[in-house]
Each structure stands twice: as structure tokens, then as C-alpha cells.
Amino acid sequence: MIEVKNLTRYYGEKCAINNVSFRVEKGEVLGLLGPNAAGKTTTMRILTCYMPPTSGDAWVAGYNIWEAPMEVKKRIGYLPENPPLYHDLRVEEYLNFVAKIKGVPGNRLKSQVSSAIERAGLTSVARQVIGSLSKGYKQRVGLAQALLNDPDVLILDEPTVGLDPRQIIEIRQLIKNLGGDHTVILSTHILPEVEMTCQRVVIINEGQVVAQDTPENLTRRLRGTERILLELDGDTRTVEEVLGRFPQITSREVEKLSGNGHVRYALEVTEDIRNQLARAVVESGVNLYELRSEAYSLEDIFLHLTTKEEEAVA
Amino acid sequence: MKKLLAIYQKEMKHFFYSPIAYIVIAAFTVLAGIFFYLYLSSFVEAAFMDMIRSQQFRTPPQKFNVNLQLIRPYFWNLALISLFVLPLVTMRLYSEEKKLGTVELLYTSPISVSQIVLGKFLAGLTFYLVMLIPTVIFQALLFVYGDPELGPVLSGYLGLLLLGSAFIAGGLFISSLTENQIIAAIGGFGLSLLLWVIGWAASFSGPGLAKVLNYLSVINHFEDFAQGVIDSQHIAFYLLLSAVGIYLTFKSLEAIRWRA
Numbered sequence: 001m002i003e004v005k006n007l008t009r010y011y012g013e014k015c016a017i018n019n020v021s022f023r024v025e026k027g028e029v030l031g032l033l034g035p036n037a038a039g040k041t042t043t044m045r046i047l048t049c050y051m052p053p054t055s056g057d058a059w060v061a062g063y064n065i066w067e068a069p070m071e072v073k074k075r076i077g078y079l080p081e082n083p084p085l086y087h088d089l090r091v092e093e094y095l096n097f098v099a100k101i102k103g104v105p106g107n108r109l110k111s112q113v114s115s116a117i118e119r120a121g122l123t124s125v126a127r128q129v130i131g132s133l134s135k136g137y138k139q140r141v142g143l144a145q146a147l148l149n150d151p152d153v154l155i156l157d158e159p160t161v162g163l164d165p166r167q168i169i170e171i172r173q174l175i176k177n178l179g180g181d182h183t184v185i186l187s188t189h190i191l192p193e194v195e196m197t198c199q200r201v202v203i204i205n206e207g208q209v210v211a212q213d214t215p216e217n218l219t220r221r222l223r224g225t226e227r228i229l230l231e232l233d234g235d236t237r238t239v240e241e242v243l244g245r246f247p248q249i250t251s252r253e254v255e256k257l258s259g260n261g262h263v264r265y266a267l268e269v270t271e272d273i274r275n276q277l278a279r280a281v282v283e284s285g286v287n288l289y290e291l292r293s294e295a296y297s298l299e300d301i302f303l304h305l306t307t308k309e310e311e312a313v314a
Numbered sequence: 315m316k317k318l319l320a321i322y323q324k325e326m327k328h329f330f331y332s333p334i335a336y337i338v339i340a341a342f343t344v345l346a347g348i349f350f351y352l353y354l355s356s357f358v359e360a361a362f363m364d365m366i367r368s369q370q371f372r373t374p375p376q377k378f379n380v381n382l383q384l385i386r387p388y389f390w391n392l393a394l395i396s397l398f399v400l401p402l403v404t405m406r407l408y409s410e411e412k413k414l415g416t417v418e419l420l421y422t423s424p425i426s427v428s429q430i431v432l433g434k435f436l437a438g439l440t441f442y443l444v445m446l447i448p449t450v451i452f453q454a455l456l457f458v459y460g461d462p463e464l465g466p467v468l469s470g471y472l473g474l475l476l477l478g479s480a481f482i483a484g485g486l487f488i489s490s491l492t493e494n495q496i497i498a499a500i501g502g503f504g505l506s507l508l509l510w511v512i513g514w515a516a517s518f519s520g521p522g523l524a525k526v527l528n529y530l531s532v533i534n535h536f537e538d539f540a541q542g543v544i545d546s547q548h549i550a551f552y553l554l555l556s557a558v559g560i561y562l563t564f565k566s567l568e569a570i571r572w573r574a
Contacts, residue, residue, distance in 0.1 A: 088331040101321070
């Protein structure tokens with residue numbers, strides 16, 4: 001549905017994105033993940049034909065951004081970072097206007113507008129002036145605008161910014177439901193959002209794609225090593241001796257807990273040895289308080305990838 | 315065409331939903347009214363004095379021409395007020411879109427740059443027409459109480475409309491260059507004023523350049539309309555000037571896209 005090939009964009013001397021390539025299949029929800037100023041917005045602006053890339057190529061909904069930008073624009077819904085709203089118009093008036101410039105035919109105009117109002121949960125404020133709405137509602141008007149004309153591709157730049165927790169859940173649910181019929185690209189720097197809504201993730205840092213995969217695969221990739229947390233109370237030498245029996249432990253960090261004098265070990269292991277470890281500890285007479293494995297979250301991966309990149313650049 | 319109309323309607327809404335429109339119309343009407351009153355009273359006074367004189371000395375009264383002595387300078391004044399007021403009409407036409415970030419909506423919708431520009435230009439021109447309505451009422455009074463010629467009045471309005479369209483096209487262009495309305499207003503006024511006074515420099519320059527400067531001066535082309543002469547040369551001048559303004563706006567919008 002969307003194919004991006006070697007996109008590069010310079011702002012004067014400054015390189016915003018460098019050689020970005022990825023694909024999105026029909027009905028998929030793709031998350032563009034990256035810290036601020038990583039090039040997410042630039043990528044989206046190129047895909048929506050807001051501005052051309054310095055070099056590279058992209059196809060959206062089957063049309064090339066260079067050759068048929070009008071055809072691309074007919075098939076996308078775009079929510080920019082700041083929702084593009086006219087503060088003096090009423091919600092309905094605004095959506096009517098957007099529907100007209102998007103070329104919704106007159107006989108479908110009314111039904112399209114009212115369905116967009118309904119889907120974005122704007123029924124109660126449809127007749128209000130946009131300028132008087134709260135930030136959350138403004139964001140939803142922006143979303144409603146993107147949904148008009150049932151676009152094949154939805155491009156959402158940080159869609160949940162400025163919303164309260166309940167609205168965030170609603171919007172995420174809405175986006176999740178949109179996948180399947182629509183192809184969705186959304187950008188964010190909030191990791192749980194990606195884990196919850198996206199089937200695939202592209203991580204961008206400093207204008208380059210540093211990883212792309214499903215959230216699960218990305219997590220698994222870092223799972224080459226696993227972490228076990230161990231909370232004990234006993235003779236340090238005995239503990240060291242017990243731990244020394246396991247060659248699977250590649251590194252250990254020790255931390256003395258201030259409250260109860262217990263010791264916490266954070267172990268990196270090559271395989272799951274929780275059961276042997278538990279038995280060995282208990283048999284040696286040391287008191288075992290806690291033993292659990294800790295999975296790496298997308299957050300760790302994100303930090304891992306983006307900081308590694310920074311070091312490489314430096 | 316439908317999309318152009320959508321832009322046009324939206325712009326008209328912006329005009330009339332904001333207090334600026336009413337303030338601009340009110341200011342224009344008050345100024346136009348004051349000038350009308352001053353011209354009318356001095357005209358009536360002169361005619362009255364002449365009547366007394368003719369009775370005293372038993373001479374036939376002079377012929378006073380309303381068209382020549384009232385309507386003609388009045389049109390010139392309306393043109394002058396337009397020069398000051400139109401930048402306030404055009405200032406937000408494009409700069410507001412930039413400031414609100416709605417350019418992102420316009421540029422990612424299947425609508426062409428020319429549809430955007432023309433929609434906005436026509437909305438500006440319509441607003442100017444609305445602004446002129448009260449002055450029509452003033453002039454109608456002359457027809458009620460006297461009998462001026464209709465022709466010069468109509469040609470005067472045609473001249474105002476053409477002059478206004480050139481100012482609006484220029485103002486729209488300036489507005490497309492900035493996201494600050496104040497800068498757009500001052501720039502639009504500066505450009506219009508420059509085109510107005512450029513003819514003054516003709517008296518100091520050589521004969522060749524003087525011809526060019528006189529031709530460029532927007533007000534020189536207006537005289538004939540105010541007198542009731544419709545010359546295709548002047549119509550062509552204003553249309554050309556408007557076209558240049560619209561073309562420059564078009565180019566500036568396209569350029570923004572590449573620079574952004």
C-alpha cells in the first residue's frame with residue numbers, strides 16, 4: 001500500500017532524513033517511532049505530498065508522489081502535528097469545508113461529515129466554534145478531518161498528544177479499529193502506544209531507520225540475554241559460591257537494599273535457569289525472598305538503539 | 315470549480331465572523347460619508363452663493379455641474395480611502411493560513427494552488443464590493459434631489475473596482491510572503507502607495523523614464539474613469555496589474571512548498 005524507497009531530505013545544509021526505506025501492507029498499522037526531531041514529521045510530509053524529498057521515491061495507495069501527487073492526495077487523510085483548524089468556524093462548517101476541498105461529491109457530503117463527527121466522538125460539540133474547544137476536542141476535530149472521504153491511507157502525526165488518559169485510550173481504540181480497512185501510519189514517541197496499536201514499528205533516529213519489525217520481534221531480538229532479579233538474605237560468600245556454579249550467568253550487579261539488609265542481584269543469563277537457581281539457593285541455606293525474570297520492554301530497545309546510534313555518530 | 319467555491323465561501327465566512335470586517339466597513343463608510351458631506355456642502359454653498367449673486371446683479375446664474383464638481387473629486391477620494399483600507403482586507407488572506415498551520419491541510423488536499431489563490435482573490439474583491447455599497451446610497455441621494463448623469467457614476471465604480479482588484483492582488487501577494495498579519499498590512503499598504511505615487515517622480519526624471527513612471531502610476535489611469543471615460547487601455551492596465559499580483563502569489567505559494 002505504501003512503499004518508501006531511499007527518501008532523503010535536506011533543509012538547506014541540514015539533513016532531516018537520510019535514505020529512509022520501508023513498506024506498509026494494506027490494512028496494517030505502522031508506528032513511526034523516534035525521539036523529537038528524528039525525521040518523523042518530515043517523512044510524513046513527504047508521503048502526503050506536502051513537500052517533495054530531495055531525492056528518493058515513494059508510492060502511496062498505488063500512486064507515485066512525483067508523478068501523481070493529486071491522486072495520492074485524494075486517497076489520504078492526514079492529521080499534522082498541530083491540527084489544521086480554523087478557529088472561527090464551527091466544527092460542522094469546518095468539516096463541510098474540508099469535505100468539499102477533498103472532493104466529496106455533494107450527495108455524500110452530509111453523510112460523510114456526520115459519520116466523521118460520530119466516529120471522532122464530536123456529536124456534542126458539532127455546533128460549537130472550534131476556537132472555544134479544549135485541546136482534546138481540537139485534536140479530535142483534526143482526526144475527524146482526516147477520516148473524511150474514507151481515505152485508503154491515514155497518516156497521523158502524534159495523534160494522542162494533549163489528550164487526557166481516557167481520551168487517549170479511546171483514540172487508540174479508534175486507530176486500532178481503523179486498521180484492517182485503512183492503512184495507518186502513526187508517529188509517536190510514546191512507546192506503550194506503539195505496543196498497543198501497531199502491528200509493525202519503524203524506529204527512526206537522526207533521520208535514519210535504525211530498526212523495523214513487529215514489536216514482539218524487536219523485543220525478542222534483545223532477548224538474546226535475559227535478566228533475572230534475585231532478592232536474598234544470607235552469607236555473601238555462600239551466595240557467591242552458589243552463583244559461581246552457574247556458567248550461564250554472564251554478568252551480575254549487586255545492590256544492598258537499605259530497608260531490610262537484603263541483597264538484590266541482577267543477573268544476565270543466556271538461558272532460563274530459574275528453577276535450578278532457586279533450588280541451589282534454598283539448599284545452601286540462604287533465605288530467598290524474590291526471584292523473577294525481567295523482560296526487555298520496547299522502551300529498553302528504543303533507548304538501546306537510539307543511544308547506540310548517537311555513540312556511533314560521535 | 316467546486317473547490318474554488320469552497321475556498322471562496324470559507325474566506326467570506328472568515329471576513330464576516332471576525333470583528334475586523336465590521337470595523338473596516340464602518341471606518342470606510344464613515345470616511346466616505348465625511349468626504350461626501352464636505353463635498354456636497356461646499357457644492358451647495360457655491361451654488362447658493364451664485365444664486366444670490368445672480369439675483370443681486372440680475373445676471374443669469376452659472377451652470378453648476380454635479381458630475382464635474384462633486385462626483386468626480388468624490389471618486390478620487392474613494393480611491394484614496396481604498397488605498398488605506400484595502401491592506402486591512404488582504405492582510406490575513408494568506409498569512410493566517412500560515413500561522414494556523416492550515417497550509418498543511420490545503421497542500422495535502424486534492425486542490426490546486428490556482429484554485430486556492432483565485433478563491434481568495436475573489437473573496438477579497440467581493441468584500442470590497444460590499445464595502446462600496448454604502449457609497450452607492452450616498453450617490454443615490456444625488457439622483458433623488460438632483461439630476462446628475464448616470465454614465466460617469468457607473469464608469470467611476472468600474473474604475474474603483476479595477477483599481478481595487480489591483481490593490482487586492484498586490485496585497486494578497488504580500489500576505490503570502492509572511493505569517494504576520496501586521497507585516498502583511500504594512501507591506502500591502504507600502505506596495506499600493508508606491509504604485510500610487512510613482513508618477514510623482516516623473517517630474518524629476520528624464521522624458522523617457524517619465525513616460526514609464528507615469529504609465530505605472532495606478533492613479534493616473536483612474537482619472538478617466540472618474541470623468542466618465544472608459545478607455546480600454548486603462549482597463550487593460552488594471553487587469554494586467556491584477557494578473558501580475560495573482561501570478562506572483564501563485565509562484566510564491568509554489569515556492570513555499572519547495573522551501574518548507
